[in-house]
Amino acid sequence: MKTVELKSLVYRWSDQSDPVLSIDNFNLDAGECVFVKGPSGSGKTTLLSAIAGVIDVPQGSVRVAGSDIGALVGGDRDRFRVDHLGIVFQVFNLLPWLSALENTLLPCRFSARRRDKAGSDPKAAATRLLRELGLEDAGLINRPASALSVGQQQRVAVARALIGAPEVVLADEPTSALDEETKETFVQLLLKECRASGASLLFVSHDGSLERRFDRSIELPMLNKGNS
Numbered sequence: 090m091k092t093v094e095l096k097s098l099v100y101r102w103s104d105q106s107d108p109v110l111s112i113d114n115f116n117l118d119a120g121e122c123v124f125v126k127g128p129s130g131s132g133k134t135t136l137l138s139a140i141a142g143v144i145d146v147p148q149g150s151v152r153v154a155g156s157d158i159g160a161l162v163g164g165d166r167d168r169f170r171v172d173h174l175g176i177v178f179q180v181f182n183l184l185p186w187l188s189a190l191e192n193t194l195l196p197c198r199f200s201a202r203r204r205d206k207a208g209s210d211p212k213a214a215a216t217r218l219l220r221e222l223g224l225e226d227a228g229l230i231n232r233p234a235s236a237l238s239v240g241q242q243q244r245v246a247v248a249r250a251l252i253g254a255p256e257v258v259l260a261d262e263p264t265s266a267l268d269e270e271t272k273e274t275f276v277q278l279l280l281k282e283c284r285a286s287g288a289s290l291l292f293v294s295h296d297g298s299l300e301r302r303f304d305r306s307i308e309l310p311m312l313n314k315g316n317s
């Protein structure tokens with residue numbers, strides 16, 4: 090089964106003459122972890138925005154977990170996103186006044202599907218995920234996100250993306266602020282957790298040193314030329 094299917098996708102920002110995305114065909118299989126590499130400005134964030142339905146794609150089709158995301162409008166699209174996608178942003182986007190635990194539980198607040206899939210006790214599921222990701226101390230998981238280190242915030246962002254087992258996890262350059270060793274550990278943890286929950290992972294980065302850990306690696310400029 091394919092969790093992401095892109096067909097004849099063309100996307101151009103309104104002030105640009107050339108399209109930033111021009112992808113004939115791209116599929117992500119269920120449970121597959123794929124690394125997408127490309128230099129700064131090559132369209133990596135735009136690609137994830139198209140898959141997440143954050144931008145409207147006027148040409149081509151984007152299917153996620155079997156649904157045409159372009160056919161969903163307004164609140165339906167927002168609900169679909171939180172039901173089926175976990176997103177780890179470049180800057181994490183945690184709510185600073187909420188604790189690590191509350192941030193992790195956010196998808197369960199907005200999605201009955203994620204809440205159901207998290208089991209009978211979502212709080213226990215969140216605590217377990219945070220613990221697996223190295224946040225074991227009860228003091229830490231109850232601390233506001235604003236009082237956590239960058240590495241700790243990153244782990245919370247991963248726990249939030251994974252809770253309630255979404256089919257697809259999108260990660261946008263989440264290692265850019267980390268040193269080599271921490272980066273390696275973080276990626277191993279992310280892959281382990283995605284594999285444990287059965288999620289497909291699309292990880293975009295300009296940093297090719299991480300690609301060997303993934304099932305498959307693609308260069309966005311090549312994909313854009315139809316050579317994937």
Ligand SMILES: Nc1ncnc2c1ncn2[C@@H]1O[C@H](COP(=O)(O)OP(=O)(O)OP(=O)(O)O)[C@@H](O)[C@H]1O
Pocket residue numbers: 102103104109127128129130131132133134135136295
């Ligand atoms: N909201 C926007 N409006 C107009 N142009 C945009 C917008 N967002 C991105 N772009 C342009 O689209 C191109 C691709 O940007 P994008 O952020 O997708 O690249 P990227 O590969 O993720 O870059 P980076 O690695 O620096 O984050 C760039 O030329 C950028 O200026």
